[in-house]
Amino acid sequence: MIILKNICKKINNKKILDNISLTINKGKIFCIMGHSGAGKTTLLNIISLLDNPTAGEYIFNNQNPYSDIVKFRRKITMVFQEPILFNTSVFENVAYGLKVRNYDKEEIRERVEYILEKVGMLEYINKKAKYLSGGEKQRVSIARALVIEPEVLVLDEPTANLDYSNTLIIEKIIKDFKDKDRSIIIATHNLFQVRRLADEVAHLYYGRLIEVGKTDDIFNNPKHNLTKKFINGEMFF
Amino acid sequence: MLIVEYIIKGFLEALDLIHHPYILDIACRSLKVSGSATILSLFFSVPISILIGLYEFKGKMIIKNLINTFAGIPTVIWGLILYLMYVPNGGILGKFDLLYNVKGIILGQALLITPLISSIIIDAIEKTEKIFRKLCYTLGANEFQTIKTILKESLPWILLSGIIGFNRAISELGIALTIGGNVYVPGASDFNTRVLTTAIQMHTVRAEFSTAIALGIILLTIILIVNFITNYIKKSIET
Numbered sequence: 001m002i003i004l005k006n007i008c009k010k011i012n013n014k015k016i017l018d019n020i021s022l023t024i025n026k027g028k029i030f031c032i033m034g035h036s037g038a039g040k041t042t043l044l045n046i047i048s049l050l051d052n053p054t055a056g057e058y059i060f061n062n063q064n065p066y067s068d069i070v071k072f073r074r075k076i077t078m079v080f081q082e083p084i085l086f087n088t089s090v091f092e093n094v095a096y097g098l099k100v101r102n103y104d105k106e107e108i109r110e111r112v113e114y115i116l117e118k119v120g121m122l123e124y125i126n127k128k129a130k131y132l133s134g135g136e137k138q139r140v141s142i143a144r145a146l147v148i149e150p151e152v153l154v155l156d157e158p159t160a161n162l163d164y165s166n167t168l169i170i171e172k173i174i175k176d177f178k179d180k181d182r183s184i185i186i187a188t189h190n191l192f193q194v195r196r197l198a199d200e201v202a203h204l205y206y207g208r209l210i211e212v213g214k215t216d217d218i219f220n221n222p223k224h225n226l227t228k229k230f231i232n233g234e235m236f237f
Numbered sequence: 238m239l240i241v242e243y244i245i246k247g248f249l250e251a252l253d254l255i256h257h258p259y260i261l262d263i264a265c266r267s268l269k270v271s272g273s274a275t276i277l278s279l280f281f282s283v284p285i286s287i288l289i290g291l292y293e294f295k296g297k298m299i300i301k302n303l304i305n306t307f308a309g310i311p312t313v314i315w316g317l318i319l320y321l322m323y324v325p326n327g328g329i330l331g332k333f334d335l336l337y338n339v340k341g342i343i344l345g346q347a348l349l350i351t352p353l354i355s356s357i358i359i360d361a362i363e364k365t366e367k368i369f370r371k372l373c374y375t376l377g378a379n380e381f382q383t384i385k386t387i388l389k390e391s392l393p394w395i396l397l398s399g400i401i402g403f404n405r406a407i408s409e410l411g412i413a414l415t416i417g418g419n420v421y422v423p424g425a426s427d428f429n430t431r432v433l434t435t436a437i438q439m440h441t442v443r444a445e446f447s448t449a450i451a452l453g454i455i456l457l458t459i460i461l462i463v464n465f466i467t468n469y470i471k472k473s474i475e476t
């Protein structure tokens with residue numbers, strides 16, 4: 001379980017995140033929705049221990065994750081919006097997280113093949129990653145995170161650059177990964193995606209958390225005016 | 238005789254001359270000298286550039302600017318500086334017998350290409366580190382594993398920097414001429430310092446065009462091959 005208390009992030013004296021308090025439970029898909037520039041990526045980076053808040057408290061399973069950052073990072077894996085792949089084969093890319101955790105060779109091979117099969121990329125296993133299309137790259141970068149079976153999977157706009165069919169493939173992969181012992185956190189500005197995937201939603205607006213709740217409650221009965229506008233598609237940027 | 242005729246005649250004779258032992262001897266010396274200079278330079282520029290590329294510290298910007306400035310020093314100025322360093326009575330390296338010696342050219346060319354090589358490696362490391370550090374972290378790599386990955390991803394650039402450095406070394410004239418002195422005594426291979434560029438210069442001013450052209454063809458062929466390898470590596474880096 002992740003608890004954020006009054007998390008703030010300032011860059012060059014500009015408030016990017018302002019007093020974010022959140023609880024993210026296991027077994028759920030948690031969506032952070034908000035317009036572009038709302039601070040979603042910044043928040044995900046902080047949750048993934050890739051960036052430090054300038055103020056506030058982060059509690060991970062009742063512990064302080066900054067006490068042993070490498071150990072806690074290994075429980076949280078983030079998939080970036082732009083798929084970044086190593087200049088190696090698909091296999092080497094997906095195997096990376098297992099190799100740095102010193103898994104033995106056979107288990108690595110087994111798990112990589114299993115996960116590539118799941119994302120429909122097994123036939124590309126020996127291909128150079130740079131020759132893949134955008135959708136294929138995104139699937140590989142998601143497979144590379146899933147293969148680790150992290151306790152927390154963090155996805156930053158996982159389908160923002162993809163066409164509809166690739167979007168559905170990736171949403172299915174995400175749903176299949178849902179498990180009672182895991183949290184999945186997704187940042188997106190796509191309302192339809194939120195409805196299709198999320199159990200819980202947080203609405204981020206210019207670095208402030210406007211509203212948090214169950215997806216049905218938020219969509220059927222938004223309390224805040226700005227959330228109402230956002231889900232009615234009346235917010236344009 | 239017309240200039241054009243000179244060139245055509247020179248070119249035809251040059252084709253025969255290319256196999257000549259004199260020409261091959263000079264070409265081999267050029268490859269050895271500039272190859273050694275490149276390897277020597279890589280020995281110190283690789284570790285230093287990796288450290289500069291990976292870490293943030295005070296004065297980093299100044300060092301990078303300094304490196305770029307040094308990369309722009311004309312070879313003839315290098316020749317002058319090195320001469321003053323090598324000169325037996327008074328030079329700080331005077332007692333090492335580097336003047337009119339291939340060892341002196343090797344050291345000189347190594348110094349010449351070090352800023353060039355370093356700036357390529359530093360840029361590459363900084364770029365790869367920006368792209369991959371967070372990725373390595375989130376996939377669970379510790380600091381050591383992260384740096385290992387960054388270096389692995391930069392490896393083609395390090396190779397490339399060596400090749401670009403070699404290209405610069407083998408085509409420079411100022412150092413080879415000032416420090417080497419273009420010495421050539423048939424059979425005295427230990428003392429000879431004549432390399433492709435100094436030989437081309439000398440034969441040209443002596444109006445021995447066919448020899449100059451033969452040497453020129455060899456130098457251009459080497460540069461062509463080097464460029465071919467460069468492009469190949471660049472292509473493999475592209476994503």
Ligand SMILES: Nc1ncnc2c1ncn2[C@@H]1O[C@H](COP(=O)(O)OP(=O)(O)O)[C@@H](O)[C@H]1O
Pocket residue numbers: 011016034035036037038039040041042043
């Ligand atoms: N490194 C940075 N330096 C300065 N401003 C930044 C930096 N990173 C993000 N920002 C700013 O913070 C705000 C939130 O950015 P981001 O978290 O990327 O939003 P989102 O992912 O919701 O689009 C934006 O206004 C952005 O310009």
Ligand SMILES: [Mg+2]
Pocket residue numbers: 040041042081156157
């Ligand atoms: Mg973003």
